[in-house]
Amino acid sequence: MSKKIPYKIYLSEEELPTHWYNLRADMKNKPAPLLDPKTHKVMGYEDLRPVFCDELIKQELDDTTPYFEIPREIRDFYKMYRPAPLVRAYELEKKLNTPAHIYYKFEGNNTSGSHKLNSAIAQAYYAKNQGLKGVTTETGAGQWGTALSMACAYLGLDCKVFMVKCSYEQKPFRREVMRTYGASVTPSPSMETAVGREINERFPGTTGSLGCAISEAVEVASNTEGYRYVLGSVLNQVMLHQSIIGLEAKAALDKYNVKPDIIIGCAGGGSNLGGLIAPFMGEKIKGNADYRFIAVEPASCPSLSRGKYVYDYCDTGMVCPLSKMYTLGSGFIPAASHAGGLRYHGMNSTLSQLRYDGLMEATTVKQTEVFASAVEFAKCEGILPAPESSHAIHVAVNEALKCKETGEEKVILFGLTGTGYFDMVSYQKFNDGIMKDYLPTDEDLERGFASLPDMAENEVK
Amino acid sequence: MSKKIPYKIYLSEEELPTHWYNLRADMKNKPAPLLDPKTHKVMGYEDLRPVFCDELIKQELDDTTPYFEIPREIRDFYKMYRPAPLVRAYELEKKLNTPAHIYYKFEGNNTSGSHKLNSAIAQAYYAKNQGLKGVTTETGAGQWGTALSMACAYLGLDCKVFMVKCSYEQKPFRREVMRTYGASVTPSPSMETAVGREINERFPGTTGSLGCAISEAVEVASNTEGYRYVLGSVLNQVMLHQSIIGLEAKAALDKYNVKPDIIIGCAGGGSNLGGLIAPFMGEKIKGNADYRFIAVEPASCPSLSRGKYVYDYCDTGMVCPLSKMYTLGSGFIPAASHAGGLRYHGMNSTLSQLRYDGLMEATTVKQTEVFASAVEFAKCEGILPAPESSHAIHVAVNEALKCKETGEEKVILFGLTGTGYFDMVSYQKFNDGIMKDYLPTDEDLERGFASLPDMAENEVK
Numbered sequence: 001m002s003k004k005i006p007y008k009i010y011l012s013e014e015e016l017p018t019h020w021y022n023l024r025a026d027m028k029n030k031p032a033p034l035l036d037p038k039t040h041k042v043m044g045y046e047d048l049r050p051v052f053c054d055e056l057i058k059q060e061l062d063d064t065t066p067y068f069e070i071p072r073e074i075r076d077f078y079k080m081y082r083p084a085p086l087v088r089a090y091e092l093e094k095k096l097n098t099p100a101h102i103y104y105k106f107e108g109n110n111t112s113g114s115h116k117l118n119s120a121i122a123q124a125y126y127a128k129n130q131g132l133k134g135v136t137t138e139t140g141a142g143q144w145g146t147a148l149s150m151a152c153a154y155l156g157l158d159c160k161v162f163m164v165k166c167s168y169e170q171k172p173f174r175r176e177v178m179r180t181y182g183a184s185v186t187p188s189p190s191m192e193t194a195v196g197r198e199i200n201e202r203f204p205g206t207t208g209s210l211g212c213a214i215s216e217a218v219e220v221a222s223n224t225e226g227y228r229y230v231l232g233s234v235l236n237q238v239m240l241h242q243s244i245i246g247l248e249a250k251a252a253l254d255k256y257n258v259k260p261d262i263i264i265g266c267a268g269g270g271s272n273l274g275g276l277i278a279p280f281m282g283e284k285i286k287g288n289a290d291y292r293f294i295a296v297e298p299a300s301c302p303s304l305s306r307g308k309y310v311y312d313y314c315d316t317g318m319v320c321p322l323s324k325m326y327t328l329g330s331g332f333i334p335a336a337s338h339a340g341g342l343r344y345h346g347m348n349s350t351l352s353q354l355r356y357d358g359l360m361e362a363t364t365v366k367q368t369e370v371f372a373s374a375v376e377f378a379k380c381e382g383i384l385p386a387p388e389s390s391h392a393i394h395v396a397v398n399e400a401l402k403c404k405e406t407g408e409e410k411v412i413l414f415g416l417t418g419t420g421y422f423d424m425v426s427y428q429k430f431n432d433g434i435m436k437d438y439l440p441t442d443e444d445l446e447r448g449f450a451s452l453p454d455m456a457e458n459e460v461k
Numbered sequence: 462m463s464k465k466i467p468y469k470i471y472l473s474e475e476e477l478p479t480h481w482y483n484l485r486a487d488m489k490n491k492p493a494p495l496l497d498p499k500t501h502k503v504m505g506y507e508d509l510r511p512v513f514c515d516e517l518i519k520q521e522l523d524d525t526t527p528y529f530e531i532p533r534e535i536r537d538f539y540k541m542y543r544p545a546p547l548v549r550a551y552e553l554e555k556k557l558n559t560p561a562h563i564y565y566k567f568e569g570n571n572t573s574g575s576h577k578l579n580s581a582i583a584q585a586y587y588a589k590n591q592g593l594k595g596v597t598t599e600t601g602a603g604q605w606g607t608a609l610s611m612a613c614a615y616l617g618l619d620c621k622v623f624m625v626k627c628s629y630e631q632k633p634f635r636r637e638v639m640r641t642y643g644a645s646v647t648p649s650p651s652m653e654t655a656v657g658r659e660i661n662e663r664f665p666g667t668t669g670s671l672g673c674a675i676s677e678a679v680e681v682a683s684n685t686e687g688y689r690y691v692l693g694s695v696l697n698q699v700m701l702h703q704s705i706i707g708l709e710a711k712a713a714l715d716k717y718n719v720k721p722d723i724i725i726g727c728a729g730g731g732s733n734l735g736g737l738i739a740p741f742m743g744e745k746i747k748g749n750a751d752y753r754f755i756a757v758e759p760a761s762c763p764s765l766s767r768g769k770y771v772y773d774y775c776d777t778g779m780v781c782p783l784s785k786m787y788t789l790g791s792g793f794i795p796a797a798s799h800a801g802g803l804r805y806h807g808m809n810s811t812l813s814q815l816r817y818d819g820l821m822e823a824t825t826v827k828q829t830e831v832f833a834s835a836v837e838f839a840k841c842e843g844i845l846p847a848p849e850s851s852h853a854i855h856v857a858v859n860e861a862l863k864c865k866e867t868g869e870e871k872v873i874l875f876g877l878t879g880t881g882y883f884d885m886v887s888y889q890k891f892n893d894g895i896m897k898d899y900l901p902t903d904e905d906l907e908r909g910f911a912s913l914p915d916m917a918e919n920e921v922k
Contacts, residue, residue, distance in 0.1 A: 172884035
């Protein structure tokens with residue numbers, strides 16, 4: 001007899017995972033290595049040290065160790081807001097009148113408002129352990145910057161944040177949360193860095209992009225004694241830390257012998273999606289189970305869906321390592337959409353490889369339909385979701401409605417990465433009926449692709 | 462041997478309380494009855510029906526039934542965000558280097574951002590059950606309005622909110638959350654009601670008060686077919702619903718055989734404080750246990766600390782029933798402080814009676830010291846607290862520091878009623894060093910007392 005499934009499945013503190021899971025160790029086709037942006041040579045530990053923290057480089061480069069122990073200090077921090085609940089969306093199921101069973105892993109119950117804190121505390125911990133004074137970073141929607149500010153405040157590290165200008169303007173209170181936690185926040189592109197000044201000159205009035213903010217943060221880290229650069233998404237170390245999302249979700253489902261059929265996550269740089277699917281994908285690769293994985297992208301920034309799988313710069317200023325990934329080109333500047341966290345031109349290299357190998361699907365959705373689903377979700381499930389997370393909600397709802405047509409009792413799991421409390425300017429536009437959809441034209445895409453590096457690895461064979 | 466206490470104690474869904482606790486049933490001195498504002502006669506069920514929902518009037522008037530069953534529909538709604546965690550503040554203890562054990566009941570993990578949802582869903586449920594079309598209400602900080610909007614959206618009820626103007630201006634995004642949930646929001650005093658127009662004329666440029674917003678909401682409910690007025694605090698029915706806070710907190714502590722020495726809550730209208738202390742106070746009254754209770758008020762609006770214990774109007778427009786309570790007078794207009802939820806001239810009548818009987822202490826704190834404690838708390842415990850809740854934090858910290866001096870291992874429990882995500886204008890003022898403290902002068906108090914009703918019950922014997 002199956003146990004009645006509660007509204008929220010909470011693991012106990014003792015069930016908090018003790019190790020992160022490194023999906024790459026189980027992949028047959030490993031993601032391609034990082035290359036030097038100038039020489040195009042494979043980058044090793046020593047090459048990355050001027051920019052990144054030592055221990056994090058080890059995690060970044062390791063594609064053979066399946067599990068990394070989570071240090072006790074990080075586990076203690078996790079205990080303040082984890083294990084995060086796995087929620088059975090009974091009310092949403094009722095409203096949709098679907099036979100599908102819908103679950104979401106909710107990562108918004110902490111002040112950063114998202115899953116970003118999982119990697120922020122890890123990165124800040126390793127920086128502190130290395131004896132550094134501070135870290136620099138970029139933030140899009142502001143969730144990563146808030147998370148890093150919180151982690152740095154907790155550990156007593158300095159924190160300098162470059163915030164994508166369009167979010168900086170849309171979300172003044174995000175900036176204030178970061179300041180409250182003691183961080184400095186600069187709108188990007190700024191006039192404080194060489195790369196920021198150059199971008200401001202080339203694109204006057206630009207509202208910025210994650211790629212550009214990354215370049216600025218890297219430049220400051222490289223030029224400042226005792227500082228390193230940390231990143232909230234895209235890198236494989238981030239996916240490693242975020243695996244705690246999937247590990248907890250899987251443990252919670254296993255408790256009730258529930259096996260998801262479809263696993264859905266929004267995809268910006270890939271941190272939440274990668275973390276959520278990691279242990280499930282590991283099972284699939286090993287042939288122990290089968291799952292359908294869906295990456296949901298905004299139609300305005302469709303790297304997995306419309307991008308090329310090539311080596312590209314991770315940032316607009318071309319100072320970061322080259323990564324092989326699905327990309328729209330580092331010169332692609334997405335429209336000022338309301339999901340700041342999904343405005344990245346590329347995608348994590350592991351997820352890109354999985355997509356290339358046909359292990360994961362990708363789809364795009366328009367922001368107006370995303371907000372419509374967000375409001376419906378808020379009204380029945382209570383939680384006001386972040387625009388980013390709402391991309392996953394929208395596709396989950398669509399899949400549940402398909403089940404209604406076919407009568408199938410599928411189990412759908414999606415990642416509810418965060419809350420929308422700092423996105424009320426966007427909700428206001430939606431409520432007032434003045435939100436628009438922006439789809440890149442073929443010319444926009446061509447302009448982006450024209451910025452791809454000209455190198456042997458990228459030639460069509 | 463005592464069990465190791467986790468960072469967060471979560472009750473399971475099965476442990477969710479099935480009944481609310483009505484503290485009045487166990488009180489030796491019952492709170493005084495409500496009186497008609499014109500005739501000064503005791504108000505009964507029929508007298509209250511034009512304004513309030515039938516079932517809620519029964520709860521309001523009942524001071525003998527100790528437990529009310531929580532309807533299944535409300536329990537189902539509760540399950541989306543309850544049981545709420547009881548948190549052991551290990552990191553705060555470490556930072557303060559205190560031998561005290563600090564616990565807080567955290568009510569902020571829902572989109573309303575506070576405990577207000579506990580009573581909102583109950584009141585909306587009874588309104589719906591009575592076949593009403595909608596409800597009207599007031600909101601101060603915006604938390605109650607948000608909570609009621611959420612509850613009404615869930616049940617399909619219309620919701621009209623009058624929002625204290627000073628909060629309406631400080632918190633534009635609060636308004637937008639309510640709109641997202643389908644509510645209409647009007648700044649108070651407005652020109653849409655007779656009482657609003659009168660107050661605007663008498664006090665041009667006023668930033669409003671809860672008492673004034675209540676009058677407007679009552680007026681609209683009385684004049685609109687199929688509508689009733691609901692209230693987020695002050696009334697005893699609200700305290701009844703909020704008893705779930707204390708019941709859960711006590712159950713969680715009992716699991717680990719922990720007995721608090723001091724229980725601390727911020728006090729505006731009394732809903733959170735009353736809910737938190739209810740089951741503990743019941744024990745104290747029955748002589749089964751002893752606890753120290755501390756009500757924390759803003760120095761700018763010190764009803765329990767500097768008010769008179771007399772009959773007074775619950776609202777500025779003098780249309781609501783008269784309640785015997787500690788009050789500054791319904792004509793008292795508090796300074797535009799940053800804790801909008803604590804700007805009420807009176808206090809729940811049950812809490813007033815408890816205070817009068819010497820069963821509870823009251824103290825006042827200044828907002829600049831409150832925000833300083835809030836920021837310190839945020840940095841070590843992660844959660845960015847609401848200004849209202851931070852009043853309790855500040856006194857809990859002070860009590861913990863006293864323990865450090867004396868070496869006592871006291872157990873301190875406080876109510877962390879909500880999060881400060883919509884209070885960033887206030888945090889910004891604090892961060893910029895331009896926040897000021899406002900203390901009412903003797904003249905301010907005298908002006909408030911002059912508005913007290915002239916009636917036999919209020920004469921000094």
